[in-house]
Amino acid sequence: MKYWLYRLAASDPGRKRLRTASKVTLSVISSVGVMLLIVLNAGGQVTAAIFAGLIGMMGILVVNDDTEKEKKATTLLIGISSAFSVGFGSLLAKWGFAADFFLLLVVFLALYLQRFGSRYFSICMIAFMSFYFVTLLKVGFPQVPWLLLSILTGITFAYLYNFILIKDNPDEVLKRSMDSFHIQANLTLYLVSDIVRDINLEKKRLANLDRNVQKLGDYARVVSNELGSTDPGCIWPGLSTTQMRLYIFDTAMLMETLSPTIRRLKEHHALQNTAIRAALLQVIQSIREAEVLNTNQMHHLENAAASVQSLRSLLRTLKPDETNREWLYLIRRLESIANHIIDGAFELQQSLQQENKQNNPDTGKENDDEEEKKKEEETGIRPTTKKAIQAIIAGGLAILAGHLYSPAHQYWILLSCFVVLLGTETVGGTLVKALQRSVGTFLGAIAGFLIALLLTGIQEVIVLFFCVFMAFYLLPISYTLMMFWITMLLALMYDILLGGITEQVMAARVIDTIAGVGLGFIVSALIFPQKTRDKVTTSTTDYLDALKEYVNRYIDRFNKEQTDYNLADHALELDQKLQTLITDASPLYRGWFGRTGLQQQLTVLTAANFYAKQLVASSTRKSLLNTNSHFEELLDHVQRSLSGNIEALSSAVKGEGQVRIVDLEKEREQLERIPEESKSSEQDMINHLRLLHNIHYVWRINESIVYLAKQLGAESEKSDQNAAGERGAAQL
Numbered sequence: 001m002k003y004w005l006y007r008l009a010a011s012d013p014g015r016k017r018l019r020t021a022s023k024v025t026l027s028v029i030s031s032v033g034v035m036l037l038i039v040l041n042a043g044g045q046v047t048a049a050i051f052a053g054l055i056g057m058m059g060i061l062v063v064n065d066d067t068e069k070e071k072k073a074t075t076l077l078i079g080i081s082s083a084f085s086v087g088f089g090s091l092l093a094k095w096g097f098a099a100d101f102f103l104l105l106v107v108f109l110a111l112y113l114q115r116f117g118s119r120y121f122s123i124c125m126i127a128f129m130s131f132y133f134v135t136l137l138k139v140g141f142p143q144v145p146w147l148l149l150s151i152l153t154g155i156t157f158a159y160l161y162n163f164i165l166i167k168d169n170p171d172e173v174l175k176r177s178m179d180s181f182h183i184q185a186n187l188t189l190y191l192v193s194d195i196v197r198d199i200n201l202e203k204k205r206l207a208n209l210d211r212n213v214q215k216l217g218d219y220a221r222v223v224s225n226e227l228g229s230t231d232p233g234c235i236w237p238g239l240s241t242t243q244m245r246l247y248i249f250d251t252a253m254l255m256e257t258l259s260p261t262i263r264r265l266k267e268h269h270a271l272q273n274t275a276i277r278a279a280l281l282q283v284i285q286s287i288r289e290a291e292v293l294n295t296n297q298m299h300h301l302e303n304a305a306a307s308v309q310s311l312r313s314l315l316r317t318l319k320p321d322e323t324n325r326e327w328l329y330l331i332r333r334l335e336s337i338a339n340h341i342i343d344g345a346f347e348l349q350q351s352l353q354q355e356n357k358q359n360n361p362d363t364g365k366e367n368d369d370e371e372e373k374k375k376e377e378e379t380g381i382r383p384t385t386k387k388a389i390q391a392i393i394a395g396g397l398a399i400l401a402g403h404l405y406s407p408a409h410q411y412w413i414l415l416s417c418f419v420v421l422l423g424t425e426t427v428g429g430t431l432v433k434a435l436q437r438s439v440g441t442f443l444g445a446i447a448g449f450l451i452a453l454l455l456t457g458i459q460e461v462i463v464l465f466f467c468v469f470m471a472f473y474l475l476p477i478s479y480t481l482m483m484f485w486i487t488m489l490l491a492l493m494y495d496i497l498l499g500g501i502t503e504q505v506m507a508a509r510v511i512d513t514i515a516g517v518g519l520g521f522i523v524s525a526l527i528f529p530q531k532t533r534d535k536v537t538t539s540t541t542d543y544l545d546a547l548k549e550y551v552n553r554y555i556d557r558f559n560k561e562q563t564d565y566n567l568a569d570h571a572l573e574l575d576q577k578l579q580t581l582i583t584d585a586s587p588l589y590r591g592w593f594g595r596t597g598l599q600q601q602l603t604v605l606t607a608a609n610f611y612a613k614q615l616v617a618s619s620t621r622k623s624l625l626n627t628n629s630h631f632e633e634l635l636d637h638v639q640r641s642l643s644g645n646i647e648a649l650s651s652a653v654k655g656e657g658q659v660r661i662v663d664l665e666k667e668r669e670q671l672e673r674i675p676e677e678s679k680s681s682e683q684d685m686i687n688h689l690r691l692l693h694n695i696h697y698v699w700r701i702n703e704s705i706v707y708l709a710k711q712l713g714a715e716s717e718k719s720d721q722n723a724a725g726e727r728g729a730a731q732l
Contacts, residue, residue: 006183006186006187007187009179009180009183010179010180010181010183010184010187010219011180012180013176013177013180013181013219013222013223014173014174014176014177014180014222014226015173015176016173016476017472017473017474017475017476017477018473019166019168020060020472020473021469021470021472021473022166022469023060023161023162023166024056024057024060024061024468024469024472025465025468025469025472026157026161026165026166027056027057027059027060027154027157027158027160027161027162028053028056028057028465028468029053029465030056030157030160030161031049031052031053031055031056031150031153031154031157031158032049032050032052032053032056034052034153034157035048035049035051035052035053035149035150035153036049038149038153039146044146045143045146046496046497047137047139047143047497048143048146048147048149048150049150050493050497051133051147051150051151051154052149052150052151052153052154053154054129054133054154055079055082055126055130055150055151055153055154055155055158056153056154056155056157056158057154057158057468058078058082058125058126058129058154058158059075059078059079059126059154059155059157059158059159059162060158060161060162061472062078062121062122062125062126063075063078063122063158063162064118064122065117065118065119068163068168070119071162071163072159072163073119074118074119074122074123075155075158075159075162075163076155076159077119077122077123078122078123078126078155079151079152079154079155081123081124081126081127081130082126082127082130082151082155083148083151084127085106085126085127085128085130085131085134086130086131086134086139086144086147086148086151087144087148088102088131089102089130089131089134089135089139090134090139090140090141090143090144091141099131099135100399102131103128103131103132103395103399103411103414104392104395104396104399106124106127106128106131107124107128107391107392107395107414107418108388108389108391108392108395109124109388110124110125110128110388110391110418111384111387111388111391111421111422112384112385112387112388113384114384115382115384115385128418130151132411132415134147135410135411136409136411137497170226170229170230171230171234171235173226173230174223174226174227174230174232174235175235177219177222177223177226178223178293180219180222181216181219181220181222181223181248181251182292184212184215184216184219185216185251185255186288187212188209188212188213188216188255188258189255189284189287189288190288191205191208191209191212192209192258192262192284193281193284193285193288195209195262195266196262196271196277196280196281196284197277197281199271199272201263201266201267206259206262206263209258209259209262210259212255213255213256213258213259216252216255216256217252217255217256217575220248220249220251220252220572220575221572221575221576221579223244223248224245224248224572224576227241227244227245228241232244236293236348236352237352238351238352238353238354239348239351239352240351242566242568242569243344243347243348243351244348245566245568245569245572246344246566246568246569247292247341247344247345247348248572249568249571249572249613249616250337250340250341250344250568251341253337253613253614254287254334254337254338254341256610256613257333257334257337257614258334261330261333261334264327264330265327265330265331268326268327270324270327270330270331273324275314276314276331279307279310279311279314280311280331280334282307282310282311283304283307283308283311283334283335283338285307286300286303286304286306286307286308287304287338287341287342289303289304290303290304290345292345292348292349293348293352295349295352295353298349301342301345301346301349304342304345305342305346308335308338308339308342311331311335311338312335312339315328315331315332315335381528383425383530386527386528386530387421389527389528390421390523390524390527390528391417391418391421393523393527394417394418394421394519394520394522394523394524395414395417395418397417397519397523398413398414398416398417398418398515398516398519399411399413399414401413401515401519402414402512405511405512405515406508406512409508409512412508412509412512412513412516413512413515413516413519414516415516416437416512416513416515416516416517416520417516417517417519417520418516418520419437419516420433420434420437420516420517420520420521421520421523421524424524425530425535425584426530426531426532426534426535426584426587427521427524427525427529427530427531427532428531428532428587428588429532429584429587430520430521430524430525431521431587432586432587433479433517434517434518434520434521435517436478436479436480436483437479437480437483437513437517438510438513438514438517439480439483440479440480440481440482440483440484440486440487441483441484441487441509441510441513441514442510443484443487444483444484444485444486444487444488444490444491445487445491445506445507445509445510446506447484447487447488447491448487448488448489448490448491448492448501448506449491449501449503449506451463451488451491451492452491452492452495452501453501455492460492460495460496461496463488463492464489464492464493464496467485467486467488467489467492468485468489470485471485471486471489487509490509491506532584532585532587532588533588535584536581536584536585536588536598537653537654539577539580539581539584539585540581540601540605540650540653541650541653541654542577542581543574543577543578543580543581543605544646544647544649544650544653545650546570546573546574546577547574547608547609547612547646547701548643548646548647549570550567550570550571550574550612551612551615551639551642551643551646551698551701552639552643553567553570554567554615554616554698555635555638555639555695555698558631558632558635558691558694558695559632559635559636567615567616568616571612571613571616574609574612574613575609575613578605578606578609581602581605582602585598585602600711601708601711604704604707604708604711605704605708607700607704608700608701608704608705608708611697611700611701611704612697612701614697614700615694615697615698615701631671631691634667634670634671635671635695637667638664638667638671638695638698641662641664641667641702642664642698642701642702642705644661644662645661645662645702645705645706645709646705648660648661648709648714649661649705649708649709649712649714652709652712652713652714653712658713658714658715659709659713659714659715660714660715660716660717661705661706661709661710661714661715661716661717662716662717663706663716663717664699664702668699671692671695
């Protein structure tokens with residue numbers, strides 16, 4: 001029970017979903033309640049109260065500007081837009097074609113004007129929904145004053161909850177996100193402890209551990225994103241963004257390394273060694289107890305450092321032999337990453353105690369430069385223009401279908417068509433969203449119809465507000481679940497407004513939804529189609545470019561080149577690019593499209609990404625790396641060859657003809673045998689072994705790149721620098 005309570009506490013990093021759903025729900029309840037009191041006492045219609053709830057909801061959901069000042073201005077502007085749309089809609093209701101044209105114009109502008117910022121989309125979206133409401137309920141001009149009062153009420157409560165009562169606090173969000181991250185890390189360590197204690201290998205437990213590690217990685221990305229816009233020094237005086245990101249990276253990497261390592265230790269029966277098992281358990285337990293951001297719990301951190309030192313001492317007493325050679329290096333890797341966490345934690349504690357604020361590197365300029373570069377490279381019709389053209393064509397067909405099939409609700413099909421085109425860049429993405437909306441609507445219609453039959457009066461109203469909360473609480477998790485609750489909400493609303501719900505009404509709703517999403521998908525596939533494979537290719541090459549730069553900057557350390565390139569920060573960004581690639585590719589390898597071979601490509605790139613993060617997680621950080629000219633010469637060639645291999649893989653992914661990749665096994669052998677061929681001291685041998693340990697994952701990355709390139713048709717060739725490398729080794 002305790003485990004699930006912690007799981008619930010960590011499930012919403014920063015409590016963003018809870019805050020958003022709460023604001024939306026309270027805004028709807030307040031708007032509906034106040035307007036209901038007004039109309040009941042002044043002789044108005046209940047529809048005005050429902051419209052107030054709609055505006056109260058939209059006033060929070062569609063406002064997505066970057067700053068609070070901009071959000072406040074947009075909130076006021078959408079009120080004006082809604083008022084204009086209501087007045088215009090009531091006048092155009094008599095001329096159907098004029099109303100159709102106005103709606104199509106709003107749909108076009110909503111998507112086209114996104115290029116200038118989210119504010120314009122918000123203004124057009126509220127105009128569309130207001131006009132849709134007016135035409136749906138056949139509102140006449142005499143009712144406009146009531147609807148204007150509804151707009152004022154809804155915007156007032158949206159403003160009240162969004163900027164006063166439940167105001168977003170970036171510092172509080174970051175603090176709660178860190179709490180969720182720590183809870184999830186401790187839950188993961190709790191599972192690891194259970195697995196280590198049990199000598200048997202249980203696949204079910206290991207699968208559960210993998211899921212928890214993946215969830216922790218998601219939380220790490222959330223916190224990293226929050227650190228991009230919030231200064232941690234405002235919450236924990238003395239801490240810098242770089243320190244926090246490095247600590248988050250190390251913690252996430254320890255968990256990510258634990259899962260496969262524990263599995264392999266089990267397979268090699270390493271945990272049957274009582275001393276090793278006890279030492280690992282002590283390290284895990286001490287890290288769980290360490291409260292890194294609490295200066296009053298320094299003794300827990302000292303205990304963690306002592307446990308890592310005990311594990312290190314134990315490893316020194318174990319000499320490699322046939323029984324332990326396969327798993328000793330796994331323990332050493334865990335010890336190395338755990339040591340990084342402890343070192344980082346001590347630095348955080350020292351900064352907290354000294355309140356020695358550091359200047360954070362300005363990474364925003366780099367991102368701005370990238371955006372400017374993308375804008376300069378854009379040629380032809382912009383994506384927003386293409387999407388707007390798709391929407392107006394699909395919208396015209398949807399309106400025509402609505403007039404022919406369901407003239408009483410002629411814009412239902414248009415609404416589904418419009419929404420399914422929002423936020424989808426590719427044909428595959430549109431199809432997935434269309435399927436999710438259809439399934440959610442179908443199941444929600446059934447559930448809503450049954451609940452409407454069972455409940456009456458105030459019970460329906462309570463469930464209706466509960467549906468509002470659940471829809472927007474679950475929206476970031478599942479679009480299907482969101483549509484399920486929204487359709488239930490609509491079923492209950494129809495039952496309240498129309499005095500009863502019928503099978504025909506709900507069936508029409510489902511059919512209209514399927515027709516609308518179908519039209520949206522067909523148009524996206526025929527008019528300016530953005531193929532999912534093309535998008536995946538672009539995301540893959542973006543990831544490979546970032547990987548090449550990352551590896552090059554890492555290898556530069558061995559040549560003593562000074563650089564301000566923060567490896568931990570960019571490892572997290574690399575992870576985010578991989579996640580973007582996986583998201584873009586999901587329509588191709590899920591469901592009916594699972595047999596495309598893309599899954600293997602993603603698996604290999606995921607492995608390469610893991611090895612890339614291990615470079616900084618497992619490497620020496622503080623002490624200087626002592627190299628010699630011959631080591632640097634060979635490593636420089638490895639760097640150029642690996643960069644060439646990544647570029648070759650990128651070309652193969654883009655299908656740019658036959659490419660060649662270089663096998664670096666010969667170079668690896670030369671680097672590893674240099675100390676054997678020289679008369680080096682014991683200290684030199686130890687230093688060289690440290691160097692080899694630091695570049696171990698460079699070979700693993702190259703192996704992944706070469707393997708994937710060969711799968712895509714690349715040819716392997718021997719390096720033209722082998723002879724040079726051998727000459728360098730012979731000179732020692």
